[in-house]
Amino acid sequence: MPTIPRKLPNASLAEWNARKPTAHLARSHMERVLKCAPPAWRAAIGERIAPKRAPIVAALQTDAEFLASQPEWADAWDLMQAVADFEDEYGAASMWNLGDWEICEMAEKLAGEADELDDLCIARGESLAARVDSIRMLIRCVGITEDKPIQGEPAIKRAQDAAWWRKRLRVHVSRIVEAGAIGLGLVHKERCGYVSQDGLQRRQAQLKRNAEALGRTLFRNEAGQVYTLRELAELGTANPVIRGGELMTRIRGAEEYADARAHVGLFVTLTLPSRFHPVKLGSGGRPVPNKKYKGATPRDGQLWLRDMWAKTRAALARKGVKMYGLRVAEPHHDATPHWHALIWAEDEAGALAIEEAVRKYWLSDDGDERGAEQNRVNIKRMLKGGAAGYVAKYIAKSVGHLALAEHQDVVNGHQITLDFGDTNPRDAKEPGAGFKSVDAWAATWGIRQFQTIGMPSVTVWRELRRVTRDQLELFQLEGDRATVRAFQACHRHAELRADWRMFMEAMGGHALPRKRWHLCTAHRTPEDGQVNKYGEPVKVGRIVGLRAQHGRMCGRWLVSRRIAWAPVISEQAHASQAVEGETTAAAGQAQGGGTPPARAALPRAWTGFNNCTARITGELARELFPPSPHFKEDWCKPETVAQFRALRAMQATEAWH
Template sequence: MPKPAHVQQHLARIIDSAPREWQNAIRARFIKSAPLPPAGVAMDSQAYARWELGLPSENEQAWAELQELADYEDRYGDALRLNIGDEEICAWAQKLADDVEEFDNRIVVHARTTLSFPKLQSASPEVILQTRIDAVRRIVDMLGVEVSKPIKGESDIARAKCARWWRRRLRRHIARVVEAGAINMGLVHLNSGGYVSHSGLHRRKGQLARNAEALGRTFYKNEANQIYNLAELSALSPSNPAIRGGELMTRIRGTEEYADAHGHFGQFLTLTAPSKYHAMRLVNRGARRWAERNPKFNGADPRECQQMMLALWKRVLSKLDRKKIKRYGLRVVEPHHDGTPHWHMLVWTETEEAALALVEIIREYWLSEDGNERGAKENRVDVKRMEAGGAAGYVAKNVGHIALAEHLDVVQGQEIQMRLGLDHPDQPKPQDNSEMAAQRRVDVWAATWGIRQFQAFGTPSVTVWRELRRVSKDQPQQLDLFCPDTQRNIQRAYQACHRHGEIRADWRMFMESMGGHSCKRQDWLLRPARRAAKDGATNMYGDALTAGPVRGVEIQRGRARGHWLVSRRIAWSHCTEKPMAAHAEGVAADADGVINTAGQAAQTRQALPAAWTGFNNFRGRLPGAAAEQISISGNRESEAQTSRLDPDSAAYQRQALANRFQQAAHFFKNAH
């Protein structure tokens, strides 16, 4: 018969195997004070007293407590077992890859020669391949890791043999399982730091440190023989959160200016999930608000809640399309203190009637689940009108860049600034006293659950914006033979993407030149242009490549349709040689992943070598007489330079080759 000693033994085992931050919560949940016997009853007569009062015996109570412990391990056992470090994850990934390769080799090599697989002795190659696929699928399903597509081919077997593939999926799977366990245990709430658990925050910091180290020790060399590490290159691209945040605010400001110029109606919406998706609830205790367990919680993690809201939003968009209501704006996803996501949306419509219809459709779908619960109609969908001239800069709080912190909102004529829950003066301060504590935790929350924080809709592609910034100045001028309207719009889009002295980049002009708002993908003026994949090109796992990398933008309207504006590209190659000391110092990232290069001395670079030909990258078109004059003078100058060189020298050979190239180019130009 079970006894209380057995309960204590199993409880001690669970507590010892649990993370340190879980142990107090487990003790508070399972360690109960023993019931006192009635007055006048001796302690050795407690069993009789329990029987008199109709209470269960010690054996029955111990059995119930053991069942409770078993249920707890069934629910949180994976989170307890998978709370491991990154070194253990890497070793586990390597072991899985080796086991899959060994088992797959046994099927392929020994299926027809041994008795290990009697069902495959006379099987066809298709049956053997399907057996290999089923084996890999069973391993993935047993571990519960998330894959991007179903396992159904030879390339998927090759992925399962790769330790890198396993490592990425195990890290993501373990982080989400452990974090979901912490949420269900009630360890993620306002009073403990909010948004994520302490172990999740520590795990994300380790990931950023590994990324910064990898970027700092990986070097690439370009065509000019200049050597950079990836940290330096990343600091100059939108992968740097500071640059990405500035670009985001440029887009928001330009979208707002476009809406104000066209007299469109703007609304600020806050959308939340039903109360059963919240693990914790806030109660007032004196002057402060404290968190307690939500008895209605259904056990959904933040990713499942986000998927539910995305499904509702798709239904909203379908109905808006059926009613032909155009809309555009930005969606921002933020976490509540317990990690449950909620949405803030900036939505512009063409008329006020369309705005009212949009709100009614959103209310219809957002109240379709538990719409009659208390406070649902008042709080599930919150709508405010944006005044002209206000900007939705509260997103700067999540971007975490000081250059964006001055931007405020104007909603219903009042200037406001959105605050995260932990930033409120009445709430307890987080344990991390730095100014970026809230932004760091939001970043960890979004990275752990794979939630996209910022999503624009109804506006032109930001990829086209970035590619136009790389197009050289002469390329838009090559369209002088095409439609004037098309050329004028391309020129405006190109100018809008660049800063001209004190004139900043203008997303509003870019939107107008691209075609306005709420266009279909094929109706925008420009789209990203991709190089065609080479025949037979595959990735490292054997999947055929269907599209090459982006190489510029393509025109989709007018007689210039199909014409490319090629963006400037520099050929890079991986550099294994040791760079100079001036280049070897990497650029470290901070806890937010921001690569800070301010205050560092400019690193000296090798001078560009002399060009090996007489050509340059000029692609502009000149009138026939001017081109003829330049070609003749260039040939004469090249011949004069050649005559001054030693015929046996390498310089003489290079100059002679350049002369022949120039003559050939002049010949083909005249023939054309």
């Protein structure tokens, strides 16, 4: 790429004549920049450079006008400097504007270069440190973000893996190109809210690739049932409909828990200083460029919010103030993040302490700028019974309206009307599709949209739903009522839905340290010398169940009902049926645009028991052995008792003889 000079040639007249700025040279640089930039940027680039671009040749009418204008070389120089300024600020984004196939090719080449580089170091007899230095040099020359420190043999193996390069390059490309679009003012409510058009298309292409890959992959379980990975994913929290319902269940349960204890509820909205906003709203609500903006990305804004929240929580913990609730990260129309939080305090004094701490830290950075004290922090007291309604709109914007079809809220006896309107002009043809833009925004910048505060782990909740009922019998006999109650809270019984409030009470309450919750996840112990594919030691095994941390059953496990799955290699017929006609609808399903496909009930397994649960429930033993007092359910049966007594009498007679 030719470099634009930053200093006029002034060594001699000959050098000036050879290297002086010309209209042709300026136009060539301008055309090169437009050709390299994404198509959606070209109009914005012209508008950005136009104020500095004086006409190269003007039709002057009088000698006075000619003498008052600057020479042609000066106009060309001004245009070249404007182009150079643009390249300094957005040149990296133009260079990294790659399609996915280009990213895959680049990943293969970089993996091969890392392999060759390491082979060369080994041939030279260099040490491990020198080999790692060469890999570090390669990664940093490329310029991608390092997900882990470049240390030891695992770093070398990661650099030799095309899949690792592909993942890091996709993240790097999406973020740097999207940052360029935001800086150029292409993301706002009158053009593309939340994310640029290219960013949305990139996310939709990713979801389509994932859905097609899941639809082509078949797995068979122990009972011989064959499913595609897409069908299995739609049965869990990867399905936005299920994820949204679970979120609403947790919010409603937390609110019922708080209302039963007369806790004080706060609805908090937290925003960023104005320097994080690329666009501000001028007179009439029209977006205009923000002069204070210095190039911060939404990721930078999210890190600022996280840092201030960490300081706030630490300050409140030192004062002994306990709180719990949920926070939601949401984008402004210009992609700048802000937070909404439902927070409950134990009493009025705790609520006032939370308000004071939040205002203190949020106004500690540029707190004296105009409007900061009034707008940066907004705290309201929540009405009793209306917590779910406060955040339902924000959940719908992130997971889709179908997720909240059965989760409306009632406050003071009145049904809340939720406004699910979209702010993007591009969604006018597809009402209710704004959640796709929010999903693309969160995926591009790696922003966690929902996070609970001071509540029990949802992983324990999900694992407890996998536990079979017969495992609770011993806990019930030993008087561990908390575990039994938590198990009952997690499951739906006829018309009674799962109850998060009861689960919180059974787990010990709110705002507890991790070791004080009643149940925690149990992990399989890794084998000695077990490593991952990059040679790093595995320190924590997979989750296999739950473990009680308190009470008489402390240390006892509840084993999760997990099925062993194996990939299906030669099921071509089933694969063609699973993929046929689903390519277009795959992305919509991944976004929550429908419900999982219905599947007919399968016949009873040929073995007479369920392979996946027999080892835990004891069904295999009941099939193989006759009734006897060894089984708890047979203790009180008269026929079993009579049979047992006859057997004992016969054994005694044989022993006598």
